[in-house]
Amino acid sequence: MTAPVPTHRDHGAFVAALEQRCKVVIVSFDQDGRRSARVCIPLEHDVGRSEASEASYFFWVCDGRDTQGSQIVGLAEDQIISIRLTSDRYGSSDFAPIDASRRWRSGGEFT
Secondary structure: OOOOOOOOOOHHHHHHHHHHOEEEEEEEEOOOOOEEEEEEEEEEEOOOOOOOOOEEEEEEEOOOOOOOOOOEEEEEHHHEEEEEEEEEEOOHHHOOOOOOOOOEEOOOEEO
C-alpha cells in the first residue's frame, strides 16, 4: 500500500484555478523566511514528491517582481501559507517565452 500524496490545505483552490483558468494569490515564505504574496498561474502539482519540504507546487509568476530570472517558481507544501483563487482569468498571452535551454535547479526554479 502506498502512502497518501501530501497536499496543502488549500489544494482545492489550486485545482479549481486550473479547472477555471483563474489566477491565484500565493502567500508563502521566501528563502529568507519572510512572508511574500504573489499573483500566479498554477501549473502543476507534482504528486511524485513524498516530503512536504520538497517543491511540489509549481506556478507561473504574473506580478513582475524579481524571480531570479525565471517566471516559474516551485514551492514546497510547507513554504505555502495560503492559495487563494481570484476571479482574474488567464490565457496564453499571460505566459512570456522561456529559454528552453535553461535547466531546473534544486528549489524548483530555472537556472
